Amino acid sequence: MGTKTPGSVKRSVFTSPSEVEQYFYEALREADLAKLMQTWADDDDIVCIHPNGERLVGAQAIQVSWKEILEKGPLSIETRTPVIFHNGMTVIHTLIEKHYFATTHGQKEVLCYVTNIFHKNRTGWHLILHHASLAPADVILNEMHISSNILLH
Amino acid sequence: MGTKTPGSVKRSVFTSPSEVEQYFYEALREADLAKLMQTWADDDDIVCIHPNGERLVGAQAIQVSWKEILEKGPLSIETRTPVIFHNGMTVIHTLIEKHYFATTHGQKEVLCYVTNIFHKNRTGWHLILHHASLAPADVILNEMHISSNILLH
Numbered sequence: 001m002g003t004k005t006p007g008s009v010k011r012s013v014f015t016s017p018s019e020v021e022q023y024f025y026e027a028l029r030e031a032d033l034a035k036l037m038q039t040w041a042d043d044d045d046i047v048c049i050h051p052n053g054e055r056l057v058g059a060q061a062i063q064v065s066w067k068e069i070l071e072k073g074p075l076s077i078e079t080r081t082p083v084i085f086h087n088g089m090t091v092i093h094t095l096i097e098k099h100y101f102a103t104t105h106g107q108k109e110v111l112c113y114v115t116n117i118f119h120k121n122r123t124g125w126h127l128i129l130h131h132a133s134l135a136p137a138d139v140i141l142n143e144m145h146i147s148s149n150i151l152l153h
Numbered sequence: 154m155g156t157k158t159p160g161s162v163k164r165s166v167f168t169s170p171s172e173v174e175q176y177f178y179e180a181l182r183e184a185d186l187a188k189l190m191q192t193w194a195d196d197d198d199i200v201c202i203h204p205n206g207e208r209l210v211g212a213q214a215i216q217v218s219w220k221e222i223l224e225k226g227p228l229s230i231e232t233r234t235p236v237i238f239h240n241g242m243t244v245i246h247t248l249i250e251k252h253y254f255a256t257t258h259g260q261k262e263v264l265c266y267v268t269n270i271f272h273k274n275r276t277g278w279h280l281i282l283h284h285a286s287l288a289p290a291d292v293i294l295n296e297m298h299i300s301s302n303i304l305l306h
Contacts, residue, residue, distance in 0.1 A: 088242070092270060
């Protein structure tokens with residue numbers, strides 16, 4: 001996967017959507033903006049929607065946004081129960097993100113639903129869309145305990 | 154596009170993602186559940202996330218959810234400022250939805266960000282994912298006035 005040449009910023013080459021996604025959440029845990037931006041396609045049409053945030057379009061706007069977020073510190077996020085749709089060069093994951101925050105009242109958890117979309121081109125797989133929104137805690141906690149990807153209602 | 158044979162429910166054949174999307178919002182405006190469900194792929198892995206709602210997976214769960222919503226009446230929604238990503242058989246739209254509600258205090262408006270994903274197979278184009286989340290009104294109102302799809306930050 002990704003390699004770095006000392007003194008230069010060499011862009012990582014990801015061989016699967018899962019590799020991109022793993023690197024993305026690692027970068028958040030490490031508050032490493034340069035690493036994070038390697039997971040995104042370098043494109044004017046990529047989209048990032050943060051929970052309760054505005055829609056950001058294009059690599060530059062997305063980088064500015066994550067810079068602000070990561071300057072406040074690392075993000076500790078676990079992902080659960082993916083639903084995955086494969087179609088050749090485009091792969092879609094919907095996940096539940098479990099965010100952990102240290103507060104003066106102890107650890108706090110927030111759940112989000114996320115749609116991550118990955119696209120492959122000649123430079124490998126990259127993220128082209130990340131849409132995250134707050135999820136209702138009561139419903140999701142049940143969902144997180146099931147083993148199947150498919151919910152029964 | 155779609156045709157209906159009297160006495161039978163003939164599934165519509167959509168020839169483009171835009172046609173599916175137009176039919177989807179028409180069905181919401183008409184509170185027509187059968188019409189709405191024709192826009193969705195008939196698949197166990199399709200995903201629908203309502204604003205502040207749980208993640209629904211599979212046509213059956215999605216139909217139950219929309220039935221509950223549409224039994225309360227039609228949804229008047231305008232869509233704006235799409236950002237579109239094409240990749241062969243998969244097309245991704247991110248939109249701003251403007252919802253209009255009649256209240257005792259007059260008309261109320263709510264803005265949502267939406268990711269709609271369409272997939273083409275031998276039965277034509279269908280919706281495979283609809284992820285909607287509430288958007289911050291102050292930021293979005295600015296965005297809705299720009300003519301370009303690309304935001305400058």
